[in-house]
Amino acid sequence: MRINAGNLKKGEFVTFQGAICQVQKADFYSPGKGSALMKARLKNLITAKNVEYAYKSNEQVEVLDVTSVDMQYIYKDQENLYFMDERTFNQSALPISVVGDISRFFKEGEKMFVYMYNDKPLTIRPPMSVRLKIVEADDAAKGDTVSGAKKPVKVETGATVMVPIFVKVGETISINPETGEYTGRV
Amino acid sequence: MKIQTTIKNLNNYKIYLQVERTVHEFMNKNNYLKVDLPVLSPALIPESYLEIFETKFNYLDKKEKLYLTPSPEIFLKRLLVTGVGNCYYLGRAYRNSEPNSDWHSPEFTMLEFYKLGIDYLEMADEVLKLLQYIKIENKKLKISFKKWEKMSVAQAFLKFTKINEEELFDEKLFFNKAKEKGYNIEKTTYEDLFSQILATEIEPKLGISGYPTLLYNYPKQMASLAKLNEDGRTAQRCEFYINGLEIGGFCTELNDYNEQEKRFISESEKRKKNKMIDHTIDKSFIKALKYGLPFCTGAGIGFERLVMIFANVTSIDKLKLINIID
Known part of the structure; x- marks a missing residue:
């Protein structure tokens, strides 16, 4: 489907200089003088390298139908x-x-x-959220439970996540995998 | 669009207030008069690259179109003509058809100031003084305002795009070079292609080596309201960049009213051609300029973008407690 580059969105797939790329970021940008641009960060899905490209916002871009x-x-x-x-x-x-x-x-x-x-x-x-069990964590530090203090814990996949200090080993937590942020206990 | 409240931005918002206070202080110390201006105007300067917001005043049978000002220039230049002297505006400006992004919002804050008797390069020193004056405690701040990294537009094109001076200033050679690089050159103008290459290949590399970068001497096609240099092909215009983002710009103001009038006409024709909002044109602005704009340089700074640097955030919405989001 052909669209105006001004309508490009994060997550869409395009062909850029012969390679299939996924849009990582697409931000409207207007220079002081001259037409508007769409500044895009494109990830080449073969080399995994990011390239920055500014489309003219009225330029036609082919979005791949995946x-x-x-x-x-x-x-x-x-x-x-x-x-x-x-x-x-x-x-x-x-x-x-x-x-x-x-x-x-x-x-x-x-x-x-x-x-x-x-x-x-x-x-x-990317899934909106993942649920993972905590396999390693320090004991909850006493006292500072109101100011939102955090500690690092290890989850079952081996990744480290920052969680509120009251969260314990063995508990399952939900995480936003894109930001790596703890979003709650399950 | 919807309204979003974000109290976790409180610390950033406090930095915003702190920068705002410091800017007022700097302006006051350096004898710039603070001017409060309307944001609703019955007429505007025609600009072919800016879409505007239109509204209507209603009272019984009286109905009149009003427009939100896309920049305070229309008022500040009038005041300069009447002899107000060095002056500044720090307040809202509105641009339609510019969706929210990390660096844009249709409603934004602009710092615009004019100083008499100096040219664009002297203004560069003044802007640097302003940047040095804003002292915010931030250990993450990786930029120093001790000096500019200065680069002419021609030098930047040669360094980052391998387009040499001859190719940059000759439209035909420039189009060929762009095509060679894979840019789409159909139905486009020199101005648009220039902006596209600048944004793709040059801007991300500006203001990232510890100092802000000052780009100066733009091709005359990009002159806007700047005075031309004696070389006949560049204009006395500068833009400055931090972390790859354009923060502001300034130029020696064109005070030749014939040129201004020509530009008025060509810009309003372009607006018609592009089917943009048909607004009332501020003809008295030209009259004022005929009376005589003093020799001066005007600077415009995207205030949120400036604060983003000091607050160490990468998008405008992180500075605000209330955002209107998509």
């Missing part, structure tokens, strides 16, 4: 994350560098959406 497929995250190795389509048992690999930091919150066996284009996996659709 599908999202429900898959199970099965495991990872040093480079890739592996997913399985539960209906076809087909496996797809995605480079960790492409999926990004968010993958440190993925638990094996979890269901997730993978974006596909022409039967090729592009990247994952």
Whole structure:
């Protein structure tokens, strides 16, 4: 679908200089003189590198029509994350560098959406929230419970999260995987 | 759009207030007169790149269109003509068709000030003095205002885009070079292509090496209301950048009213062609300029963008307790 670059949104897929890219950020920008621009940060889904590009806001951009497929995250190795389509048992690999930091919150066996284009996996659709168990934490420090003090804890995937000091080992918490922020106890 | 209340921005908002106080203090110490101005005006200066907000005054049978001012220039220049002397405005400005983004809001705060008897490069010293005057305790602040990193537009293009001076100032060569680089050059103008390349390849690299970057001498097509240099191809205009973001700009003001009038006409024709809001044109502004604008330099600074630096945040909405969001 062709759209005006001024309508580009975070998360959409475009072709830029021959490579499929995902829009990481798209911000309206108007220079003092001259027409408006759309400043975009595009992540190349092969090299995982970000490139900054300012589109003229009335420039036509082809947004790729991708599908999202429900898959199970099965495991990872040093480079890739592996997913399985539960209906076809087909496996797809995605480079960790492409999926990004968010993958440190993925638990094996979890269901997730993978974006596909022409039967090729592009990247994952980040879940709004993940639930993970705390496996390591210091004991709650006494006293300072009102000022919103935080402490680092380790969750079952090995990632570290800052949580309020009253949260204990063994509890399950919800996390916004995109920001890495604790959002509550479950 | 909806209203969002964000009390967790309180500390940033306090920095906003602190910067605001310091700016007033600086202006007062340096003998700039603070002027409060209307934001509703019955007529405007035609600008082909700014869309405006239109509203209506109603009283019984009397109905009159009014416009929110996109900049205080229309009033400040009038005052300069009448002999008000050095002056400044720190207040709201409104621009339509500019959606919320990290660096934009249709309603924003502008610091605009004029100093008589100095040119744009002398104004650069004045702006640096202002930046030095704003002292906010912030250990994360990675920028020093001891000096400018100065770069002419031609130098910046050569350094970051490999477009040389000859190619920059010759429209045909510039279009060829842009095409070679993969930019879409169809249905576009030199001005738009210039802005696009500047924003893509140059701006992200400005003001990131510890000092603010001052870009000066823009091609005459980008002159806006700036006086031209003797070389005939550049204008006495500067913009300054911190962390890749344009914070403000200034230029030696064009005081040739014939030129101004020509620009008025061409800008209002462009507005018509682009089907922009057909507003009443402030003809008395030209009359005032005919009377005589003194030799001066005017500076405009996006106030929220400036505070973003001192508060160490990357978007305007983090400075406010109430935001109107999409």
